[in-house]
């Protein structure tokens with residue numbers, strides 16, 4: 001059998017660069033699509049951030065008044081009657097909410113079952129507090145005022161709507177990428193507020209807002225020292241301080257809070 005070596009001639013020379021060109025084109029197309037997609041994503045996030053700061057509290061109240069709380073809180077609601085401290089929490093909220101810096105919303109507390117001490121600002125004015133937080137804080141009015149004031153700070157700075165808006169954008173993007181139109185899934189992702197984190201800056205601003213509202217309303221700053229000392233001594237950190245301590249750079253937040261309170265008292 002004879003092997004015939006064929007000369008591919010021009011064909012070989014033309015085909016090879018063609019394949020390379022096609023590959024280059026494909027990579028370029030993919031990179032362009034990726035760049036456009038990324039730009040669209042950040043533009044949407046920016047637009048949401050811009051929009052939510054312009055939604056008046058009355059509109060927020062109106063929109064969310066018809067939404068059942070259990071849709072917005074993906075945690076089981078608990079019966080507060082088993083917690084004697086609950087009335088102090090409610091009373092403290094009633095006192096803080098009338099501060100002029102607090103947006104006018106139909107605020108109400110919701111007790112939720114969760115073994116992590118934490119609290120959440122839910123659109124429409126719900127402040128969800130976990131049963132373990134209530135258990136740990138008890139009737140310490142200063143600590144309650146700081147916690148609720150902090151959440152009211154998120155309402156005032158529209159952080160909670162920002163999270164919701166971003167959740168919707170990310171949900172829509174994932175839904176588009178996966179080619180599905182499962183709005184149940186989308187809805188769940190959008191309102192899974194308890195698992196969304198705020199930035200350190202947002203947390204710090206909410207701390208300072210809480211301190212201002214708490215000092216103005218309760219007419220005293222005494223108690224904050226104890227509260228801050230407990231926060232600073234990380235070894236003896238009470239479990240309810242979790243919400244102030246687990247975010248990045250808690251020391252900086254505590255320092256900022258301490259400086260603010262010192263200056264506020266001397267004003």
Ligand SMILES: [Zn+2]
Pocket residue numbers: 150154198203206
């Ligand atoms: Zn917060």
